[in-house]
Amino acid sequence: MMQDQIRPYELPGLLDRLPAGITTLSLDCFDTLLWRAVNCPRDVFAEIDLPGGAVEQRSWAERSAAARAYSSEKRAEIHLSEVYRRLHPRADETRVAEAVAAELALEARHCFAFAPTVQLIRAAKVRGLRVILVSDMYMHEGELRALLAAAAGPELLGWIDHVFVSCDHKVGKGGGLFDIVLQTLGLQPQEILHLGDNRRADYLAPQKAGIFAYQLLQFDEDAEQRLRLEAAAAMMIDPAARVRRPVMQLHRATIALRSTKDPAHALGHDVLGPAFHAFARWTKAELDALSGKLGRPVKPLFMLRDGYLPHLCFDALYPEAGAKTVEISRFVAARAGLIDMAALEEHVAEWIDRVPLPALGKQLLLGHHEMARFLKLREKEQRPAFRKAVLGHELSRKILQRAANFGTKLEAHLRAAGVEQGDAVMLVDLGYNGSVQNMVAPVLEQRMRLTVAGRYLLLREEQFSGLDKAGMIAAEGYDNRTLHALTTCVGMVEQLCTVAQGSTVDYAVDGTPVREASDLKAGQNATRDRIQAGCVAFVRAEGKAFHRAPASDDLAARVSAATAALARLMFLPTAAEVALFAAFEHDVNLGTGKLIRLLDNDEAARGLRHGGVAAINSVARMHVPAELQAHGLPLNLSLFTTMRLGLDLRAHDFASGGVEVPVIVASAHDQARLTLTALPTIEGYYRLVVPVGIGRYTIAAQLGQIAECVQIEDAHFLAVEEMDAAEAPDRIAAQTVADGMTMLAPDLYATGPTGLVIVPPPPVPAENNLALVLIFRPVRWRKGDAAAERLAA
Known part of the structure; x- marks a missing residue:
């Protein structure tokens, strides 16, 4: 400065x-x-x-x-x-x-x-x-x-x-x-x-x-950029923004007063701060409204682990509300929720094809010896046999009795948090489906006669549960396409809100949580601590920059600004933000013990080179927008727009600017010469697809005719019906042989005019029609090549 x-x-x-x-x-x-x-x-x-x-x-x-x-x-x-x-x-x-x-x-x-x-x-x-x-x-x-x-x-x-x-x-x-x-x-x-x-x-x-x-x-420059992009995000998620409604940013003044330059603190203060300040205000309004409706106090219970930061913010604003934290993970909720045969049948139907069988066995309170007989079977026989057994009389009776005993321990856990028989409670969490509430509300109503409500930062129910649920960001204010788009990146928000402890898998008799060991890295926890400290600092400071609050400072304005701040973080993250959580891992929970990298930048780059812009619309990793950030804002905007609007865009819609490549297809008996079009993907890469059917053909791509220097990124065979799949499961690696090409560095070749990339047929005969996919990048076009001249023009 x-x-x-x-x-x-x-x-x-x-x-x-x-x-x-x-x-x-x-x-x-x-x-x-x-x-x-x-x-x-x-x-x-x-x-x-x-x-x-x-x-x-x-x-x-x-x-x-x-x-x-x-x-x-x-x-x-x-x-x-x-x-x-x-x-x-x-x-x-x-x-x-x-x-x-x-x-x-x-x-x-x-x-x-x-x-x-x-x-x-x-x-x-x-x-x-x-x-x-x-x-x-x-x-x-x-x-x-x-x-x-x-x-x-x-x-x-x-x-x-x-x-x-x-x-x-x-x-x-x-x-x-x-x-x-x-x-x-x-x-x-x-x-x-x-x-x-x-x-x-x-x-x-x-x-x-x-x-x-x-x-x-x-x-500072980072804050100025974030605020501009927040306005862009507001206009993306709300068609009335800057048309019928202003883009509200009541948090600007408090952000201006931040003196700390630490990027982690700034992320917490400038982004999460406005979001969870609004969530705290919204939750308090919901708590007061429900208490008035019921004619008695409602006790707010923040659900750990992900409710940790929301609880810190709420308690900073409303210490008199007496908010407590409770540890009810999806795993323990699944166990406690098995109150009858119908609940058991529903749970098995919901999860048997979604989680590993040992994890499902843990949810159903089965021991290793009880699971052993299923795991000894052939893989395709395991799940049918398991389903039949757990829904049979003998095993289902044991499961339901164990679940009842587990419910007693859950009850003790709630009593330790100050919940008494007949109370009204509000479960507060990030959301987005309210699955824990779905599973535990019946058991809490049955065992403790509780009135149970759920309030969430983001709510997008997949089925209408009929339970008392509401979300700050929900269908009352946003269409389901928008809600769905936001839920695709909620895992990143969960990691920024959670507490550094393992997931709860059981309770002692007195209700003390029994947790899994936490495998999250110390560096991840330290970064998250700084982010959370910044968030709480904002919550404590908000409003102090006003000599007198503006008349437009109402809850609706705060919620719209909070939603835009979160949407911006999810879909338009800055380089500094991506650097903060690049090494983060996500705990799947549900008894799987599985950790997933929040970002996989290498896989994202590979996917772009292989499939181009179209590939980003069908990838299902944890936080794709952060993976795309280094590749430029246009990709993030494309993903945001496509998901927000539900656009039906396909690979061939992006196909333009191709280059013609001479190709020789040879068998043991004859050969044919073809001219095929390689289509651009990203950053100068091209994708050449050569149909080979089920025959034993050798392919030779005459890249020397179009380039003096070329980089070979990848070659693989793929079933034709899987050509447009983002993550094709049956990709067969292909061997490549360079002929008339001099290696300058790994995968980088100087090519003479007759240079070829030769690909033998796959080692195993194909059962389905195959295509060879060759990903390459011309580093220097051959002078006089018509396609190169056309591209340059």
């Missing part, structure tokens, strides 16, 4: 930097003293009632009015009434005045005085300094004063000695407004310190006039 720039958290020390002789503190108004609760000024226009939305039309009218004023009068500054005369050319003065008043009312609704700037003004007055405002704005002085009074109160207005507005003087800061300030007040330039956020208007212009100035730098 340059010496002439100052960050918001440094404002308390600004007056100590003043050179001798300063008598007047001059402040810019918007984004220095008055901030807006939205992403950018034009968001305010979204609430103007015009057909199709007012943002574009209101902006067009302003540009048109400014152009007209300059053309006719060489005047660079306009008034808001001129904007509305351009927007409504047939309107009379009464209608224009009403439109101006309506916009000013919207400004008053979204504006707030930035507390550090207010404190600076107060400190300046204590020192005996004059305080003035100098603003480039399309309002008259009286209108700006009225806005200040409405947004910040009359006391602040009383501390302002003079207000200079470009609209009244018909000249802006860069065109001579500071000269008018000096003449009007009878001051010398060296008597004024000016502070504002615009580099040209608030630093260069006053410096030109001889005035000492600082630029207020609201955000």
Whole structure:
């Protein structure tokens, strides 16, 4: 940061930097003293009632009015009434005045005085300094004063000695407004310190006039980028954003006050902070509403492990609510939920083909000796035999009795958390299906006569359970395509919210949790701790940057901003964020003991080279957007758009710009020459597909005819019906032999004009029609090649 720039958290020390002789503190108004609760000024226009939305039309009218004023009068500054005369050319003065008043009312609704700037003004007055405002704005002085009074109160207005507005003087800061300030007040330039956020208007212009100035730098570069991308995410997930509704960002002011530069703290503070501050407020509103509906207190129970960070944030805001944590994993919920034969049948049907058989046996409380007889069978016989046995009379009776005993231990665990017979409880978790609630609500209602509700950060039920469930981000506010898109990346959010302990697999008789050993790395836990500390720091600080909260600070605004922040993190992560959780692992739970890498960058790169952009739409790894981040924003936007809108895009829709490759197909008896088109994938790679059927053919791709230097990425055989599958299960590795090609480095060859890549047939005769897939990258095109010339053109 340059010496002439100052960050918001440094404002308390600004007056100590003043050179001798300063008598007047001059402040810019918007984004220095008055901030807006939205992403950018034009968001305010979204609430103007015009057909199709007012943002574009209101902006067009302003540009048109400014152009007209300059053309006719060489005047660079306009008034808001001129904007509305351009927007409504047939309107009379009464209608224009009403439109101006309506916009000013919207400004008053979204504006707030930035507390550090207010404190600076107060400190300046204590020192005996004059305080003035100098603003480039399309309002008259009286209108700006009225806005200040409405947004910040009359006391602040009383501390302002003079207000200079470009609209009244018909000249802006860069065109001579500071000269008018000096003449009007009878001051010398060296008597004024000016502070504002615009580099040209608030630093260069006053410096030109001889005035000492600082630029207020609201955000560091990373925060500025995140906030812009959050606005983009808001518009992606909400069709009304910046059309009928502004893009709300009430958290901007608190983010501006962050002084810590640690990327982990910044991620927690700037991104998770707004999300879980909103979730805490939403949960408290739901808790109060349900308590009022039932006529008795509802006890909030945050579900560990993933409810750990939500609990920290909720407890920081509402310590009086008495929120507790309980350890009810999906694994223990599955055990306790086996209350009758119907529940057992449903659980077996749901999971028998989804988890390893030993893991399912653990869920059903079966011992190793009871599982041994099934695991001795041939693999295709194991699951049918297991299903039949566990649903039979003898084994099902044992399972249900053990589950009942397990329920007694779960009951003890809840009593240790302060839950009593007949209580109303609210299970709070990230979501997204509420599976734990589905499994334990019947047993808790049966054993303890509890009234059970579930409240989730994100709720997208796969079936309508009929239980008392709600989500902060749910179908009431977003369509199911959007909810589905968000759930695909929820594993990353889970890892940022969890606690550094193993999953609960049992309870002692007194309800003490029995946990699996945690295999997560110490580095992962340490990074997560810093992220969570940043999140809680935001929650504790939020609101302190407001001198007085804006009228638009309501729960709906907080939820929409939180949703956009999470959507941005999920689909448009920054490089710094990806670096933080690149080594993270995810615990699958359900008794599998399985850890999955959150990111697999190598596999993602390989998939892109093999399948191109189309491949990203059908990959089912943990956090694909983070894997794509290094390959550029267009891929992330493509994935986000496709998933959000449910677009039916296929591989051939992306097929363009191919290059023709001569190919020889030879058998023991004859050969044929073909010319096939290799289609581009990404980063200069091409995919050549050669049909070989079920015959024993040798393929020779004459890459030397198109390239002087070529990289061979991969070669494999694939069943034709699996050609468009993202993860084809029966890929057969192919051997390659370079002929007429000189190896320069592994997989990199200098090729003569007759250079060939020869691929023998697969070692095992094919049962289905096969195709050879060759992935290559021409590093240097052969001069004179028509395809290369066409591509270059």
